[in-house]
Amino acid sequence: MGAKAQSIREKIISVADDLFYRHGYNRTSFSDISAAVGISRGNFYYHFKAKDDILAAVIENRIAIITNVLQEWDQQSHSPRDRLFSYVTMMESLKDDIHRYGCPVGSVCSELIKLRNIYHSNATEMILLFRDWMVIQFSNLHYDEQKSKQLAMHLLSRTQGISMMSHAFADDEFLLREMQQLKHWIEAL
Amino acid sequence: MGAKAQSIREKIISVADDLFYRHGYNRTSFSDISAAVGISRGNFYYHFKAKDDILAAVIENRIAIITNVLQEWDQQSHSPRDRLFSYVTMMESLKDDIHRYGCPVGSVCSELIKLRNIYHSNATEMILLFRDWMVIQFSNLHYDEQKSKQLAMHLLSRTQGISMMSHAFADDEFLLREMQQLKHWIEAL
């Protein structure tokens, strides 16, 4: 960490992450990744034995990033409501990307589940990071464990649905309007 | 219509529809479809020139089916609320399939958008059939056109999110609980 330049391996991961998100895992070939990184296809296998290995590294990397973000939100605010607001605010700030490519977490998960990829459970684990974090926030709002879990699943399904519809249709106002509703929902809890 | 036996063409369409839904468009090969239909791969091209042609036919077929369903709901009830209930009830009855394979409409749409498939707009048209029908129901509940459209998009995004989360996680109660909430939401309109 703190290195001036990314290692090749790190560069592959960040490029692959971007391409997996924008084009999907299946549509992203070794040629695509190696061309974007600026290395030959053959060189690839020095760093990763197989395509799934890159996927595993990408997911691992994302899990680390998500974990860090959740910690930051915890530090930035001690009110459960404000923390939940941070999540919604993040989704708002991603609105252009979501509109173009879908939810960064959800779209990859959906694809991997359908592909029956061996790492699909690693992918869904990303969502579970958010869910478990949300459960804590709702618990701190004095809901019991069962209810907190239900509320977390509800909030996640809301944002997933909003992302999907925003991705499928060109309605600029839609995402922001729905996120505003979610903020009111959080306030009223 | 009313034929005792499906034509080969019709059988290909219904088999392809099923496989596209359960395994996704990309993962479904000509071999898969022809094996399921019981014909040779070569024979395939007598009925459809290319894979995209089957997709187009599948979507066209679905659009016809959806149109019929919406008409049925219109005939079965004259109350806008009851009609909207029909939609939610349908989603409830599909809960096992949704859990296993995702929303029959949404999952294919999401995939085709990501694939940048030329027929992705035909696919999203399926969702628009539902949306426009919902807009009529909300209008009949005396909402203005803009608000009706927003409510329709809201309802669709809710069901899409519920489908996605139900598909991603093995929570049997989740879908039914959320659909119940949607019914309350419709009642309170």
Added chain:
DNA sequence: GTCTATACGCAGATAGAC
């Protein structure tokens, strides 16, 4: 109409030179 045989291209993966 339905079949078999085959062409073609692409993506994943390997071997070996440098």
Added chain:
DNA sequence: GTCTATCTGCGTATAGAC
């Protein structure tokens, strides 16, 4: 470590026999 050359398998698509 990075490259070029090459292999293999699969999926789409075509040709032509029956």
